[in-house]
Amino acid sequence: MRILVAGAGGVVGLPLTRELIARGHHVVGTSRNPDSRPELRDAGATVVRMDAFDLASVEHAVAEARPDAVIHQLTDLSAVDLEANAELRIVGTRNLVDAMRRFGVPRLVTQSIAWLYADGVGLADETVPLRAATGPGARTVEGVVALEHTSAEIPDHVILRYGKLYGPGTWYSPDGDFGRAARDGVFEGNGVESFLHVADTVAPTVAALDWPAGIVNIVDDEPAEPDEWLPTFCRWVGAQAPTGKARGPGRGASNAKARTLGWQPLYPTWRKGMAD
Template sequence: MRVFVAGGSGAIGRRMVPQLVARGHQVTATTTDPDKRAMLEQLGATAVTMDGLDAAQVGEAVAAAEPDAVVHQMTSIGAIDMKHLDRAFAQTNRLRTEGLDHLLAAVRASGVPHVVAQSYGAWNGIRKGGWVKTESDGLDPMAGTAAEPVMAAVSRLERLVVDAGGAALRYGWLYGPGSTEILAEPVRKRQFPVVGGGAGRTSWVHLDDAASATVLAIEQRAQGVFNIVDDEPAPVSDWLPHLASLAGGKPPLRMPAWLARPFAGSAGVLMMTEGRAYSNAKAKQQLGWQPQHPSWREGFAQDLAA
């Protein structure tokens, strides 16, 4: 297949491009940074510099690639500030809305038969009922918190991609080379406390597993929403102390929700105390996907020991 990866130089794109190439696909991968073109070419892709928020550039790039599938992996995520998620994700929200609109317009104009897009499903399941959610349970809108615009962008993306006959992949909290250490550093410094008992659940997924699931969704022309998470959704009170120990730090501090809210914001407190994680049963059954890192426990250890 000819596969167009928008955002190919990102964390998942860099892991996905070589998997696609190894399976015999022709890959066109985009980046906003011309200096990253050489890296994409070394991975086996045809590299294109493209601004995902420029409709003309997107249309021209997709038309030139003549792809059988378009993959939306465009994000702009730096350090995560739970109190100000609306600020931290402002550019990513635009890429998930305006950028998606440009890609879908290009898909229609060029007659591309299939679309796959990155969504998010780590701790943002609807906050009612059990702790682990399926695709039919939906996302929590996080109304009134700094996460509300993030959830609105993700929900819109899922709806439009599914309506277009494509697949929206809800990746769990991503970790892997480069990403695990970014999270481990504030944990090591005891800047990431367990709030209100830490009962909220989180789903994780290794970057390589997120990439392999995406490859399967492309190859199988999958349709609908899929949770791409590992086998062990876990309470914060479990994974956070484990990560602190692996990172060589002291056990995380513990504080009540009222004390944490001015620092972590309402979204951060909700994640810690009420977050709902996700089941990967559908992805396993329908895509035949099996994560190579079935548990964050071993995954964290491998990454931090590397």
């Protein structure tokens, strides 16, 4: 299969590209600056220049790749700029889907997030609506709603709602922004979390190329409040354990649908992942 990976050089995109190539797929990876991504070529991918905010650039990349499927891994998180990331979700997804429709690409797998469900009792499955776009996180909700609605214009689409990523290259790691914040004593957690080790992103994303259309939560088995997970996180990153009660909004997500489809996480709980 010919697959265009949009955002192939990212923390998910690069190992995903390597796995797709190992499985015999021809991968075309996008980058705003192809010369800066030798690791993609070293992995065996073809690299094309693409600016997700420029429709002509996106159309050129799709036309050159001639893909059977697109995997959308575009994010803008290196500077912890949630506004920029929301804008990329809105504009970049719009351009990507428009280009796919123009050139008749039939299959789309999109990265989304699993921590915006409306409040309620119990774990949220994929039928639970997202929370309203109000308050401090409104722009993030707007970006995710636009990303998912636009992706659904491709009839054969799968939207993967990842849990909060932790592990190498993510914010939740010893070298990540939240690891540094914890050591500085200024990180208190963000409420109930459904986590996902970054190593657990690749297998379900590859599998989703063959899954039925729809939304699937990709999260570990143990959603937890900060009082549970934050002490383990602090030990992992070398920070002092918090002394007060940490509470916040949030609702854990269920991975039952993904397991029914055959996915099993390598790290079923953040307890093991953060200990390793």
